[in-house]
Amino acid sequence: MKNAPSLFKQIETSSSLVDIIKFLKISADTKNLKWGTMIHAQLIITTQDNVIQTNSLINHYAKCGQISVARQLFDRMLERNTVSWSTLMTGYFHNGLTSEVLRVFRTMNLVESLRPNEYILATVISSCSAIRALEDGRQCHGYVVKSGLIFHQYVKNALLYLYSKCSDVEGAMGIFKTVPGSDILSYNSILNGFIEHGYLSQALEVLSKMVDDVVEWDHITYVTILGLCARLKDLKMGLQVHNRILKTDTEFDVFVGSAIIDMYGKCGKIVSARNAFNGLDNRNVVSWTTIMAAYFQNGFFEEALNLFLEMEIEGVLPNEYTYAVMLNSCAGLSALRHGDLVNARAEKSGFKDRLIVRNALINMSQRAVTLKLHI
Template sequence: MSALSVVGRRLAKEIRPSLFDTNPVLPSLERANKLLKLCADSSNLRVGESIHAQLIIRDQASRAENLFQANSLINLYSKCGKVIRARKLFDIMTERDVISWNSIMWVYLHSGFESEVLKMFKSMFFSGEPMPNEYIATVVLGSCSVGRSIEEGKQCHGYVLKAGLLSHEFVQNALVYMYSRCLRVEEAIRLLDEFPHPGVLAFNSALSGILDHGFAREGTDILRRMAQEDLRWDSSTYVSVLRLCSNLRDLKSGLQIHGHMLRDGLERDIVTNGVMINMYAKCGKIEYAQRIFDGSMTRNVVLWTSVMDAYYQNKCFEEVMNLLTKMDLEGVSPNEFTFSILLNSTADLSLLRHGDVLHGRIVKSGFKNHVMVGNALINMYSKSGSLGDAEKVFSRTTYRDIITWNMMICGYSHHGMGKEALKTFSNMLISREIPNYITFSGVLCACSHSGLLQEGLYCFNRLMKQFGVEPGLEHYTCIVALLSKAGMFAKAEHLLRTAPVEFDTVAWRVLLNACYVRRNYSLGKRVAEFVVEMDPKDVATYTLLSNIHAKLKEWEGVAKVRSLMRDRQVKKEPGVSWIEIRNVTHVFVSEDSQHPEIRRIYAKVREILSKIRPLGYSPDVAGVCHDVEEEQKEDNLSYHSEKLAVAYGLMKTPERSPLHIFKNLRICDDCHSAMKLISSLSSRVIIIRDAARFHHFRDGECSCGDYW
């Protein structure tokens, strides 16, 4: 029997003979107040409302002499989340004491209306009613912490000093937490130094406030100061220190803290276990995190979500999906955080059908309007190739945060729809949402994919400065891509050599790929040699350099690149494509021979290629990196993994239904040309996600406009 049902039975037993009988013997006011407190503590609104109704009938709900009763009613509605009712009761009170003010401020704070707390505090101060005490000060400081209102927090600090309330330990804790939460670490440490004997709670407040922002380095300062006091840690301290180890990815210290917990015999609860799972996950020790989970006596939705997040952080996406089945078997229902992790795992696996099933379950469970779930749905549909469904989720989202806008902009970017991304960005600015680092990464990437040179340069040179966003590696890399794809190789190379960031091989490879596509082979060779010196293990650069030599029919150069790869033990990743049909994923490699229906698939490929030749298809044999006969080169091109996947999709799916193909490498020129013609021949939409972006083939055209 649950605790709530026990409370309900007790309330029924207390109330039935006194309030609901035909000839009730009404309880005393003291008894009614006790019943109201019991209802408040158990959040039993229905019974509490019944008591309130009886008090109104007896005309005892609003008398001045019943101040304690009015406070009990405010407390009831506060703890049941009924903010408006609590405020109405407060407003009609002819007399208020400090408990009345504290109750209404408490409900505002815990309902997310921290600004109302500050307004109430000012009203109380100037009303001439009882002066704020230490409890009021704690609530007000809490609201300053949540809203990061440092100036109001300083004013409250001044009142605390003037009113002589600093001697209360919980006021000290609230002050330290407020300064820490507002990132005034020096002030927090100064307060700790000023307190005659700061307790462990004060240090916990400082550490927790800083870690809420993810500032690990400042957290080590607090921890060092705490060690000087030689205080005995409690469970909250251990939780905060484990969070610090997580942020620092400090496995050694995390293991030591775990050992101290075992030595001290600290009882592990759900919160402690969850933090330990997160710590081991951040440090890459997923097996340790699993052991903590397996050893937990109580496994509620919080703990299940923690272990799912641990696997997600370590890119074990399939295991995340498997955990959902186990969770269902134990009868634990997912919450919004669980669904968010599951959707993001589905996105990284590109499992559109699984995502659809999760979406249906979310609607059924009532979580579709949660912001983080909506954001995860947009991400899942975008990465799974169903941009139309992502747009539907976005359009139906009633509340959008910065992540919502970023998800949609980046979704358009990955699908090469630059104009749509810029339109969404414009709507974002109209809605007065402030763009951040990730926003501009998505916008600039969209411009580079779509060849929107002027728009991209305007965002980079003007808008980023206007919104105070400092350009980083991702932004400069997008500009390199934008310039090089536009054929402005000199400017792109100049930017790579002069920009105030340290470029990685990815940025240089962007220039190299543009040289290959736009046939600037001399610059491409020079860039490739530079990148190989920078990173001798970068297989993509060797591949592009080999392709350049092949285009020029420099077979000695191709052989030299291959010899260099063998000497340096660099292996080219084989091309792999996959397609999901009826919840089964079919994987293909180039010139595959393992699939059970491979003969029929090869026959289908030959049939398709013979039909698109009259439409203008000519195999691009110039890109084949083998010095063999032309016929052999054509055979090599015919059975690339994406062609096999498309052929199988045409065999196994209904006519005119879209095909979703995923590939681990960039699609080659020949397959790109073939897919445009196949889409026209079959009257199908063919969506291929390669290593760089999505390509939507429809009616003989590609969404990239051959700009890729």
């Protein structure tokens, strides 16, 4: 930081805790570990420990990926408040250590008289979702109901995501119908969960309520609903969603565009899928693979293989899903020699051991056996 010396001069001369907290927040938000560590060193010399200051240091180190340092600071605290526990748990969560969140939460309940607030419970419930700890999540659900914290939107959304991800349709619908106030995150969570686990009729019920509530859709909503149309092969609904995108001037990014391509492909409208693909300003491996899959699903195996060549000319590298589509297209054409070349490419790229690629290889091998039997 260019003005770091003047900053440290301010810390030396400032008696305001507010200023110190502000400096630490800046270092945390910018993930500037060096700057925050220098502030920490200066604080050791110039100030005495206090809870608020240490909480800010824990936040800084956690956001900079130094969660072990954050934990050391936490363990050395003579006095802790709710924010101390919340900051540490949030740090573990954002560093992907979700099981540790639950351990810290249990410790808090054992050694402290503090009551967890809505922020802590939302973090704990989200951690339960990440590791599919449904029973722990249900216990948190019971607590938030008794304490009234379930009426906080982010707590409700965390519970919806938990039940949806753990395929507990009854639990998700129970919260959705009984707890008032659903925002777009609520709808996206429950719709994603239901569609992912195949509960399509329940997803339609939620979609109907979302339309009635006149909730403004975001990009995730459009991708999700187009995925529902694709799963149902409901072209009429897909056309309505596509028209809504056009009318509302929604930004046509590659994810929305790929969802439109997939919808048309699943509904058997390959020309519409290709038109949507051609209309994309930017194309990545997802959009290329989606249009290839659309051709494959509709029996146009050779066209799928030709698109692979076009993708390479544009400099887009294939992923495991691309290789799977290519191998299945080779099987569909009985082009086994070409399939062997694609297989070699997949192995060289490090994708051969991916499950979807292995399944495609099995399909191609079975096709080879069938051809030999007919010779």
